[in-house]
Amino acid sequence: DGGITQSPKYLFRKEGQNVTLSCEQNLNHDAMYWYRQDPGQGLRLIYYSQIVNDFQKGDIAEGYSVSREKKESFPLTVTSAQKNPTAFYLCASSKGRYTDTQYFGPGTRLTVL
Amino acid sequence: AQTVTQSQPEMSVQEAETVTLSCTYDTSESDYYLFWYKQPPSRQMILVIRQEAYKQQNATENRFSVNFQKAAKSFSLKISDSQLGDAAMYFCAYRPSGGGGADGLTFGKGTHLIIQP
Numbered sequence: 222d223g224g225i226t227q228s229p230k231y232l233f234r235k236e237g238q239n240v241t242l243s244c245e246q247n248l249n250h251d252a253m254y255w256y257r258q259d260p261g262q263g264l265r266l267i268y269y270s271q272i273v274n275d276f277q278k279g280d281i282a283e284g285y286s287v288s289r290e291k292k293e294s295f296p297l298t299v300t301s302a303q304k305n306p307t308a309f310y311l312c313a314s315s316k317g318r319y320t321d322t323q324y325f326g327p328g329t330r331l332t333v334l
Numbered sequence: 335a336q337t338v339t340q341s342q343p344e345m346s347v348q349e350a351e352t353v354t355l356s357c358t359y360d361t362s363e364s365d366y367y368l369f370w371y372k373q374p375p376s377r378q379m380i381l382v383i384r385q386e387a388y389k390q391q392n393a394t395e396n397r398f399s400v401n402f403q404k405a406a407k408s409f410s411l412k413i414s415d416s417q418l419g420d421a422a423m424y425f426c427a428y429r430p431s432g433g434g435g436a437d438g439l440t441f442g443k444g445t446h447l448i449i450q451p
Contacts, residue, residue, distance in 0.1 A: 254439075319431055
């Protein structure tokens, strides 16, 4: 059963801690993306990766880091430098760059205590 | 930079009626893609419909259809025979077709659709 999985579903972090959100896909998609959603807002692009071992900053990359060591995996680390990390985080993937439809995972809700 | 505007924060429709959600966008590109995504209370983003800008024919998917007006930069979603399961947030999104810009979706702020039984 192909799809995109994100874990954990809920994550709580103390101020000053780094946390890593997992995103895995078994769709054989080349491109993967991270978005952030705040209440009453649309999604905003954090980082994206079009091929393994390469990634690019999106509109709001400050305070975040990513890696793409495997085609199936694109983890997002929320660092202590991110001033307001409480949000809903969505991972997406697409078969190729630019032209293909992006499909989304179920999301991770991050709360900073 | 591209922008996407959804001017209706909330819409309400009676079950079985038709409703139209509005979306306008701003871009200097001639080739791009437009999408409508649905986000139910589970918060999973679900693709509703996709439109390629180079195609003049409006996309349709069962009860969902779009009115794409390229010159006006307008991309509205029509839902016919509304059902209770259509209740959700609906997001309009833009994606470039290339050209060196960021390869991500630009989203509007969403329209909350309420279905009255």
